[in-house]
Amino acid sequence: MKLHIEEIEHLIDQALNEDLLQGDITTQNIIPKERMATALMHTKESGVIAGLEVAKAVFEKIDSSIIFEKEVEDGAFVEKGKVIVKMTGSYTSLLIGERTALNFLQRMSGIATETKKYADQTVGTKTKILDTRKTLPAYRHLDKYSVFAGGGTNHRMGLYDMVMIKDNHIKMAGSITKAVDQVRAEIPNSIKIEVETTCYKEVQEAVAAEADIIMLDNMDNELTKKCVDFIAKRAKVEASGNMSLDRIKSVAETGVDFISVGAITHSVSALDISMNFTSV
Template sequence: MEETGLNIQELEYIIEHAFREDIQDGDITTNNLVPETTTAKARMTAKADGVIAGLPIAKLVFKKLDPNIEWTPNFKDGDFIKKGDVIVEISGTFRALLSGERLALNLMQRMSGIATETAKYVAEVKNTKVKILDTRKTVPGLRSLDKYAVKAGGGTNHRIGLYDMVMIKDNHIKIAGNITTAVEQIRKSIPKNIKVEVETTNLNEVREAVAAGADIIMLDNMSNEIMAQAVKIINNTALSEASGNMSLPRLKGVAETGVDFISIGALTHSVVALDISQNIIL
């Protein structure tokens, strides 16, 4: 989908699955009250301040129900909106506007909540080199939308899944015996362009990960003081990622340690949806 950079087939699959869940053979309330050809207008309005995300996806929802829908947005994804702002005006069949409302809002509200939360974290480190990363703590089946929303909020996507980057964590290290063996074994089997990240929990593990040639070294659940020492040990031989209990109040202190990235599961795993309403204009 050109407007988002998202895969159109994947988006259509998500929407079709949601239609099967919510509409199936038809909206029996709307379809038995409203003639098929009746048209109407609707507005989506912000009921809270935040960063909007998901407008092209919501548009696709309505387009699936009414190919002739008219979509007039007043904002674009990534824009800051204030309570009371009219986000978009929609014209089309009454049936499409009502039947698509909940799905469109559910997706936009979640995505906008993620974008809004991400923007808060990004703002905390705006005067540093640090980039805010997301994680795999997303809703199953909606990861592409969750990660798109992170980008709309100014964040950076980490690996998309288990297939596009190596992440050697504590349990992998246990089975391999040590960090060095784990990295060596994996390097033998993967293309050279695949990045290898290693999770570390202490300075000795950081030293071993550096010696093993890791591309990215995760500093997991370390104090700020230990992270600062770890960054000095790494000394630009690899990128560094702070992870674990990365709360908003702690962010500036973590950024000051010199890490390159801070990964935050809370961007997606427990997001509060941004309140948006849709109302028919009679």
């Protein structure tokens, strides 16, 4: 997944506006405008970095003359204490942008770091870790980019780019078969249809309806394996629901293609990153 700064530029503008409004009344009344400085961003814990271009864009909004030098790239795993960015420019501008840049960078790196933990549990299997729509409102592009940087796979971006037939849709349509047929009659063949199932009988119906992807929702490993064997590659298989880190490996070993994990975006902890001045 490629990060397009122009798509999230409004978020940077909003973040700077809520922090600055009338300006930084502390910095601007203490630091001389002409004072130059060098600052380093470094990690205070080990993790995967994501969001460097966003941090750069924050400083560029404030002062285009700041020299922003990346020491690593997004997706890199770094140890505690690693310098990830070196910046040179106006002391005032660097201070003004510090917190906003770190807020973006820390959250995005936290998501990437958590995603890697889950992805590491699938090594040796064909299973990929999927994200979900359980993202911070308005920050979906950033959250999903961070998942990608951490080794995960992006699922649908929203309600518009893939069909997801869930229990309430099935209730309204009357059955899985009717729901799939209704949707298929209205959408292009290029759009994938996924169906949520909760039991073996529903899986059988979803296969008969020729769903492209079948989600096994909140099933134990024994039932998951039984369903995977029955589907027999006639559709892609996604496992979902209560996917804690300590369960990922055993679920992957059942042969599912995907495991979706909402926690990598909705319950993430920011990666601790700080910025310190080395010369003023």
